[in-house]
Amino acid sequence: MIIPKSFSFTQFKNAAFITVESIDALKNQLQFCHHEKFTGQLNLQLQSLQEMWSLYFEKGYLIWATGGVHPVRCCYRQLLQCGLISPAPKDVTKDNLWSKDEALARLMQDQLPPNDMNSIVRGLIREILFDLYRQWARFPYSKLQMKFSYADEKFQPTVSGIPADEICLQALQDWRAWQQNGLAGYSPNQAALIWDAKGLQQQILPNTYQTLAAMLNGQQTLRDIAVQSNKSVLTLTKVLIPYIEQGLIKLAEIADLPLPRAPLLSQLTQPFSGSSFSSDSLAKMPLIAYVDDHEEDGQKMYEILSQLGYSCIHIQDPLQSLPLLLEHKPDLVFLDLVMPIINGYEVCAQIRRVSKFKDIPIIILTSSDGIVDRARAKFVGSTGFLAKPIKFHRVQAVLQKYLP
Structure with a gap:
């Protein structure tokens, strides 16, 4: 997690969830943040992906961003463009990756010159929004889940703010230019x-x-x-x-760069104490897949899993469930029984035919928990049942049983 010190120990509270279906709707939400002078953390996640991005606001202005697949590489590039750090050696796995550890330490302490800090923040946000637009285009029917977490009164960053609509438009122009040049199938992170x-x-x-x-x-x-x-x-x-x-x-595909071993970094890169969505901890979270065509149930499951510290993908199209499960390799699957075109029994049987998913826990959700239902679920390879409606304590009990 790459976070300046002024953000590292901030408590966030009063979380609110919103789901949007288009880039225009996202732009409206960012404009709303500006008009309402929102101060806090906004987490963004597409329902079909594990990847997550975070934007930070002060009084309606963007002041920081992190997340995605390469948060360290992204910071490294911004420091390099500002001339604050030297290019990486050819062997990026060595401890001497960074020729100037103090540059990153200063960034984490908010001690860089204002102009440099502003350029770094702009670059971070622009890349993150570009990546979000690109991933959304790959999964056009996936909705964007947004979690607004309001900062407490002690939130005192030292970064100058950037208008959300301005940087959002720049990132969108970058993505459209990428598309128009026939590059939509390629990622700049490759x-x-x-x-x-x-x-x-x-x-x-x-x-x-x-x-x-x-x-x-x-x-x-x-x-x-x-x-x-x-x-x-x-x-x-x-x-x-x-x-x-x-x-x-x-x-x-390539992994992110390791953090340099500067003395201060162990203290300056702690995840936000009030947030369960830090990109550093995200990689360690068990990933839960929820296959259900109902948006409201998906949102409910997303909120519960987030509170319990799990990462979640919501798959609304059961016909796309197997390809997405193969792509993301979840640790457990919640599977609704009643869905259009193909039901939970059939999806469960398909999943079990894949050798990689031979032992994965598959929990079928149903409001009809009879002997016949249980027998058929066991026959197709279900691990267990979860009764609807979805409740926090029920989900928690299943996770504690199958992912101790």
């Missing part, structure tokens, strides 16, 4: 690696190849490479796409 060196050398000049070979080592994302080459990520990716499509360069 790492680039030369896959066919001989074939690539035959198509480009020797000097150009040497430059690419130094950068395309599979340890830097397209965004990382763009910053180091002083180009926009759009321009860089457009140059590489012909070679990617020929199989000469390969794109692959």
